[in-house]
Amino acid sequence: MGTLQMKMACAVLGLLSLLPLHGQDQKVADSLAQIYAADTVKGAARFELLRDLAFHEVRDRQQALRYSEELIALAKETGEKRPLYSGYIRKGYSLLMLGEPEQALEAFFKALSAARDTESMGFEGAAYLAIADVYSIMKNPANATRYYDQAIDLLRKTTDTLELAAALMNAGDFYFFEGDYPKALRHFEESGQIYERKYYGPGVAYNKGNLGMVLAEMGQDSLALANINQAIALLEEQGDYYPISVYLTYLADIYQKQGDTEEALGYARRSLDLATRYGLKEQVSDAHKKLSELYAAAGNTAASYSHYKDHIAARDSLRNLKSVQEMADLRTDFEVSQKQAEVDLLSQQQRNQRIVVIATGVSGVLIALIAFSLFRRNKYIRRTNRIIEEEKDRSDQLLRNILPEETARELKESGRVRAQKFESVSILFTDFEGFTGYAESMSPEELVQRVDFYFSKFDEIIDRHGLEKIKTIGDAYMCAGGLPFPSEGHARQCVEAALEIVRFVRESAAGMPGGQGGFNVRIGINTGPVVAGVVGTKKFAYDIWGDAVNIASRMESASEPGKINISENTYQLVKADFPCHYRGELSVKNRGKLKMYFVGEG
Numbered sequence: 221m222g223t224l225q226m227k228m229a230c231a232v233l234g235l236l237s238l239l240p241l242h243g244q245d246q247k248v249a250d251s252l253a254q255i256y257a258a259d260t261v262k263g264a265a266r267f268e269l270l271r272d273l274a275f276h277e278v279r280d281r282q283q284a285l286r287y288s289e290e291l292i293a294l295a296k297e298t299g300e301k302r303p304l305y306s307g308y309i310r311k312g313y314s315l316l317m318l319g320e321p322e323q324a325l326e327a328f329f330k331a332l333s334a335a336r337d338t339e340s341m342g343f344e345g346a347a348y349l350a351i352a353d354v355y356s357i358m359k360n361p362a363n364a365t366r367y368y369d370q371a372i373d374l375l376r377k378t379t380d381t382l383e384l385a386a387a388l389m390n391a392g393d394f395y396f397f398e399g400d401y402p403k404a405l406r407h408f409e410e411s412g413q414i415y416e417r418k419y420y421g422p423g424v425a426y427n428k429g430n431l432g433m434v435l436a437e438m439g440q441d442s443l444a445l446a447n448i449n450q451a452i453a454l455l456e457e458q459g460d461y462y463p464i465s466v467y468l469t470y471l472a473d474i475y476q477k478q479g480d481t482e483e484a485l486g487y488a489r490r491s492l493d494l495a496t497r498y499g500l501k502e503q504v505s506d507a508h509k510k511l512s513e514l515y516a517a518a519g520n521t522a523a524s525y526s527h528y529k530d531h532i533a534a535r536d537s538l539r540n541l542k543s544v545q546e547m548a549d550l551r552t553d554f555e556v557s558q559k560q561a562e563v564d565l566l567s568q569q570q571r572n573q574r575i576v577v578i579a580t581g582v583s584g585v586l587i588a589l590i591a592f593s594l595f596r597r598n599k600y601i602r603r604t605n606r607i608i609e610e611e612k613d614r615s616d617q618l619l620r621n622i623l624p625e626e627t628a629r630e631l632k633e634s635g636r637v638r639a640q641k642f643e644s645v646s647i648l649f650t651d652f653e654g655f656t657g658y659a660e661s662m663s664p665e666e667l668v669q670r671v672d673f674y675f676s677k678f679d680e681i682i683d684r685h686g687l688e689k690i691k692t693i694g695d696a697y698m699c700a701g702g703l704p705f706p707s708e709g710h711a712r713q714c715v716e717a718a719l720e721i722v723r724f725v726r727e728s729a730a731g732m733p734g735g736q737g738g739f740n741v742r743i744g745i746n747t748g749p750v751v752a753g754v755v756g757t758k759k760f761a762y763d764i765w766g767d768a769v770n771i772a773s774r775m776e777s778a779s780e781p782g783k784i785n786i787s788e789n790t791y792q793l794v795k796a797d798f799p800c801h802y803r804g805e806l807s808v809k810n811r812g813k814l815k816m817y818f819v820g821e822g
Contacts, residue, residue, distance in 0.1 A: 246276065246277070246278050246279050246458075246459040247459075248272070248276040249272075249273060249276035249277040249278070249279075252269060252272055252273050252276065253273065255269060256269060256270075256273060266294065267291065267294065267295070267300065267303040267306075270287050270288075270290055270291035270294065270303075270307075271291055271303065271306045271307075271310065273287040274287035274288040274291060274306075274307075274310035274311075274314070275310060278458075278459060278460050279459060279461075279498070281314050281317045281318050281499070282314075282318065282499075284310065284313075284314045285311060285314035285315065285318065287310070288307050288308075288310035288311035288314060289307070289311060291303060291306060291307035291310065292304060292307035292308060292311065295307055301334055301337045301338045302334075302338050302340075302343075304334045305331050305334035305335050305337075305338060305340075305343050305347075308327045308328070308330045308331035308334060309327070309328070309331040309346060309347065309350065311324075311327040312324040312325070312327035312328040312331060312350055313350075315327060316353075316354065316357075317462060317500075318499075318501075319500075319501040319502050321354055321357060321358060324350075324354060325351065325354045328347055328350040328351045328354065329347075329351065331343075331346075331347045331350065332344065332347035332348065332351065335347045341374050341375075341377055341378050342374075342375070342378045342380050342383060344374055345370075345371045345372075345374035345375040345378065345383065345387070346371075346375075346383060348367045348368075348370045348371035348374065349367070349368070349371035349375075349383075349386065349387045349390060351363075351367045352364050352366075352367030352368040352370075352371055352390070352391075352394070353390050355367065356368075356390070356393065356394045356397065359397075361394075361398060364394050365394075368387070368390070368391040368394060371387045371391075372384070372387045372388065372391060375387050381414050381417075381418065382414065382415075382418055382420060382423070384414065385410075385411040385414035385415055385418075385420075385423055386411070386423070388407045388408075388410050388411040388414075389407065389408060389411035389412075389423070389426065389427060389430065391407050392404045392405070392406075392407030392408045392411065392430065393430060395407065396430070396433070396434060396437075401434060401437065401438065404434060405431075405434055408427060408430055408431055408434065411423070411427055412424070412427040412428075412431070415427055421454055421457075421458060422454075422455075422458060422460065424454060425450075425451045425454035425455045425458070425460075425463070426451065426463065428447045428448070428450045428451040428454070429447065429448055429451035429452075429463060429467050431447050432444040432445070432446070432447030432448035432451065432467075432470075433448070433470060435447065436448075436470070436473075436474055441474055441477070441478065444474060445471070445474060448467050448470065448471055449471075451463070451467060452464050452467050452468070455467075461494050461497075461498050461500075462498065462500050462503065464494060465491045465494040465495045465498075465500055465503045465507070466491075466503060466506075468487045468488070468490050468491035468494070468507075469487070469488060469491045469503070469506055469507055469510050471484075471487040472484040472485070472487040472488040472491065472510050472514065473510070475487065476513075476514060476517070481514060481517060481518050484514050485511070485514050485515075485518075488507055488510045488511045488514055489511065491503065491506075491507040491510070492504065492507035492508065492511065495507050501534060504530075504534045505531050505534035505535040506531075508527045508528070508530040508531035508534060509527070509528070509531040509535075511523075511524075511527040512524045512525075512527035512528040512531055515527060640703075640704070640751070640752050640753065641749065641750075641751050641752075642702060642703050642706060642749065642750055642751075642752060643706075643749050644702055644706070644710070644747060644748070644749065645700050645701065645702040645703050645710065645747065645748070645749070645750045645752075645764070645768065646700060646701045646702055646710045646711045646713070646714040646745060646746070646747045646790060646793075647698070647699075647700045647714075647745065647746055647747075647748075647750070647764070647768060647769055647772035648682075648687070648698070648699050648700065648701075648714045648717065648718060648743065648744070648745050648772065649696060649697070649698055649743065649744045649745075649772050649773050649775070649776035650678070650696065650697045650718075650721060650741050650742065650743045650776065651695050651696045651697070651741070651742055651776060651777075652674075652695045652739040652740065652741055652742075653739070653740040653741070653742060653781045654739075654740070655694070655695040655739070658670075658739065670739070671695060673728075674725070674728075674739065674741075675692060675697060677724055677728075678697055678699075678721060681717050681720050681721055681724065682699045682717050684717075685701075685713045685714075685716055685717040685720075686701065686707075686713055687699045687700065687701045687710075687713060687714065687717055688700055688701070688703055688704065688762075690762065690763060690764060691761065691763065695739075696776075699714075699717075700714075700750075700764060701713045701714045703750075703752055703764070704752065710747075711745075711747050711790050711793035711794050712793070712794050712797050714745050714790070715745065715784065715786070715790075715794050715797070715798055715819055718743045718745060718784045718819070719784065719819070721741060721743065722741065722743065722782055722783075722784065725738065725739060725740070725741045725782075726782060740781035740782060741781070741782065742776055742777075742779040742780060742781055742782075742783065742785075743776060743779055743783070743784045743785065744772055744773065744774070744775025744776025744777070744778065744779050744784075744785045744786070745772060745775060745784065745785070745786045745787070745790050746768055746769075746771040746772035746775050746786070746787040746789060746790055747768065747787065747789040747790045747793060748766065748767065748768025748771065748789055749766055749768060750764040750765060750766040750768050750769060751764065751765050751766055752764045752765075767811070768789075770808075771787055771808060771811070771814065772787070774806060774808055774814075775787055775806075775816065778806050778816060783818050783819075784818065784819040785803075785816055785817070785818060786800070786816070786817050786818075786819055787814060787815070787816065787817075788814060788815040788816075788817075791815070791817045794819075798819050798820065799819070799820040800817040800818065800819055800820065801817060801818045801820060802815065802816075802817055803816050803817060803818050804816060
């Protein structure tokens, strides 16, 4: 079981116990949705309807977000502060579950401002807790500690013990993430007692799941499995699937540690199925990563690589550096604006100058501390993001080296590549005259060096002329024009590239390494329809098929050293651009006799 992955799972589950979520019930949301659709509820009752809909909707987070935004708009229109707070706090939770932490943080700060306007310690404590949870998720311990302490201090002064329990459990998650297991257990024990006493099912479920993870970290796997399985059973009854997906990945960790790979794979697949079904982007990434690790351990390299690609794609869809920077900016703006408001208030009340100076000094110190914290944070983010980008670049470059760029992008995004038919493509084949004799007279090292010398230059030439390399087989080199995107002028591009190849081979013959003579090249070109696609599961290869390919190969084999032999189809497309000389007919199986032409060099 990976410690880092376990702690990340714990941090994510801290979100799920956010205090306003107690009592959620999808069945209630479904019932209220019918009332909402009838559009008969107005006034104060409309506030309650939208608030409860955003609160109880756990199956469709996007729908919950729409309810909260409608509540915010209505509260602004009527000037109601408490519904405004509720709208922003619900919006923040929905955005957080949808993988948009920087937007969630913005909503939570707005909820905090609205809570202060209501003069409710409970609302203010709830907003502080929500902000702390975001910073915990983003691994910002200084900010997380600060806001957790503020939340718990405020909530201990209220009568709402469920809100206090949520704050305690989320803080416990944070301390667990930091590796302070005794402190985490103390917070879990206190929150668990409150949830049991209040008969609050979701809190009991999350608490058991988190206790299971603590026990697993302490090596008590049996107790850990019992607690996590109880948590999953409770959450299934409640229809809350995000935490189930996280816990399933964690169970896969435990069984992997015990050497039961099949059982671990089963749990990881269930996690991926749930996360995919409900659009849980972060957990989709984690589940693919876990499956990649498990398949690698089982020796299934192809499946491991496939899941790792999907993990990278899902991970890259989440925001990294930009998200953290925007959250840091939001916090800075909020803190500075709050301090400025305090200074303005003191001025309006005509406090003495000494208090104003002290307040200003405190603001300056705070801003300096924030700036220093952001500097250190940004430095860490840049370093981490650079590592992530380098890893992504290596993966992308590997695919681009193997496949055409657009094909590689399609494979990355969908995991497969659709075969395509192209009505007009020009195919160019080359091979070296007398290659077998050269192979017998040279050492293997010299032969490979010689072929690489030519083919590397061929790569440069076809790239310059906008052609796509298909493959090499021994001394044969194959490329094509007019794909992966249909284009005009591909026959002319092939002929131009062929002429440059012939010149290069001829000019290189006298100056080969070791004083040996160079190769002579034969080239054949044909134009016609082909089918293109990707073959293979372990080693991807982009290839083309069809009679046009076979005829191009016959054009090459019927060519002569230093000559470019083209078919009738290609001739009709390039005869206005290049001098061509009819040279007879070639018998091709199932196609009869085909006319051939040599291309001159102008």
